[in-house]
Amino acid sequence: MSEERSLNFIEEIVEEDIASGTNSGRVLTRFPPEPNGYLHIGHAKSICLNFGLALKYGGQTNLRFDDTNPVKEDVEYVDSIKEDVKWLGFDWAEELYASDYFHQLYDFAVALIKKDLAYVDDSTAEEIAAQKGTPTEPGTPNPYRSRSVEENLQLFAEMKAGKYPDGAKVLRAKGDLASPNMHMRDPLMYRIKHAHHHRTGDQWCIYPMYDFAHGQSDAIEKITHSICTLEFVPHRELYNWFIEKLDIFPSKQYEFARLNLNYTVMSKRKLLQLVTEGHVEDWDDPRMPTISGLRRRGYTPESIREFCDRIGVAKRENMIDMGLLEFCIRENLNKTAWRRMAVLDPIKLVITNYPASQTETMFGENNPEVEGGEGGRDIPFSNELWIEREDFMEEPPKKFFRLGVGLSVRLKSAYIVTCTGFEKDANGNVTEVHCTYLPESRSGSDKSGLSVKGTIHWVSVPHAKSAEVRLYDRLFQVEDPSNEDHDFKEYLNPNSLQILPNALIENDLASAIPGKGYQFIRKGYFTLDKHSTPEKLVFNRTVTLKDGWVKK
C-alpha cells in the first residue's frame, strides 16, 4: 500500500468534517480566480490544493471566476485560465462566474436593507476612509447611516437603475464602527461603475465588492471548504457575518500561506507591469513564473504538480527555493526526455586519421532511463565534427576529463579520440582541434580495452543543422525583488535571456516534436519554442543539467 504520509492542516480539517458527518461527508471546493491576469505558479499551489482535496476525498471542484470588477477583467484572461487549469491536469465540476449571481446578490442586498443591516451612503471615498477611524480609534457614524429602510430601498433601486454617476453612492453593511477588525466597520457591499462587463455587458452599473460576492457565491454553490490565502484571514469574520445574517448555506473559509518563490515576483500587478512595459515578451515569456510561461519554457504538468506536492501546505510565510522547482522538472524530464546532441558554442574537431570522404552511421538510444532505451536514432559521423568550445583547453588542469593535447575522450556513441594538436588565429583564439581516433573503439563493439574518464557530445559538420537556442536565467538578481527598499524592476537581471543564433544540432532534431522535452546531452533540457518553424528552429532551454563539475 501507499506509505503513510502526514496530512496537512486542511486535510486534517476535511477528515474531521467527514468523520463528524459535517455536510454528510460531502466535499466541494472551488478555485476562484479573478480574470484579470494569467495564472502563475502560486495559483498552481491553490489549484493543486483545491482540486487535490476533492480528488482525495471523493468530492468535486468548481471553477468560479470572481468577476466583480469589470474594469480590470477580460475574456482573454478567462480563456487562458481555463487552458492552464486543464493543462495542469484538472477537471472542474462546473464553470461558474460570480456574475452569474448578480441578480441573486442584488436580492441578498435588498434583504439586508430590509433587516436594517445595510444602508446607502452618499459620502466620498475619502470621507468614508476618514470616518472609518484607525486601528486604534473607532469610526464615527455619518447621517446617512440612519436613513430609513424605505429610503435605502429606493436609493439602492435607483443606483441599480443608473440614476447616479460613478462614486456618487455606495451600499454599505451596518456593521460595528468600533470593531477592532477594520473589515467590520460598515464594509462596502456595492459601488457604482458604469462599465461594460465581459459577461453581463451593460446590464449592470452597480457591482458587488469581493466581501459581498465571494462568501455568497460559496454559499449558493454549497461549497464546503472555501480555501484562500492568509491575507483573507481578517475577512473571515465578515464572511461569516454575511452568511449568518442572510441565513444561507454555511460555507467555511480556511486560509493557507501563499507560495513565494525566490528570484521572481508573484503578484499579478507586477507581472502585468513586466508585460506592459516590455521587460518580457508576454505573459508566456519563458522567464515568467506564469503557468503559460513555464509551459513554453518546457515545464510539464507532472513536474508542477510534484512541486506543489513537495512544498506542502501550512500557515507560515515561506520562501521556496527555485532550486526545488528545477529539481522537479529535472526529475521528470530525466525519465521522459529523449537524448539528442547539440553543440551550443562550436569549435571544429578534425580527426586526422579518419578518411575525409567517409561517413558512418552511429546509433544513439532515445532514453537510457527506460528499459530498452525507447528505441533510438541514427547519428551521422565524419572526419569533421563540431564540439563544445569548453570541452577543449590549451592548458588543462589536473582533473579535466575532456580534450587537451595528449588527452583522450570518448565521443558519445562513437569512437575514442586522442587530441594531437590545435590551431589558432591571429588573435590567439583556438580555431580547430586535431585528434586521431581508435578504429577498434567503436561504440557498441569496443575492442580497444581502453577506458577513458570523459565522454563529450559532438555533431558531424557536413550533417549538422543550425538552430536558435535561447538560454534563460533567473529574471531577477535578488532573492526577494518585492522587498520595499526599491522598485522591483531595478532588480531585473539584464542577462536573463541569452540568444545563441547558430547552435549546431544533430539532424534528427529537425523533426523535434512541439511540446516534447529533449535532453541535449550534457547541456540540459530543451523544448521547441512556440515561434519555431521548420525553416528556423528555435529551442528554449528548460533547465540545465545539474553540474557537479567545479572548476578549480
Place this chain on the structure above:
RNA sequence: UGCCUGAUAGUAUAAAGGUAGUACGACGGUUUUUGGUACCGUUUGUCCAGGUUCGAAUCCUGGUCGGGCAACCA
C-alpha cells in the same frame, strides 16, 4: 502604540506530552560511453525566559521577531 496571525536544520515540511524525522540544498564516496542519472554516507534545527510534568517542539505565563489589516481591488 489596536486587532488578527505565525515561529522546528540553509529552504520547506512532519512529530497531536514519550527516540526531533523526511525532502531539496551543501559536502564526501561508489557506479557510469552524459562531470547527468542511480546508490551510499556526512553535515546543520525546536525564537527567548520562566512554569507545569517522571518527561515539553507540543500545555501555561511573559517577552522577542516575522507577516497581515484602516482600496468604491480581489
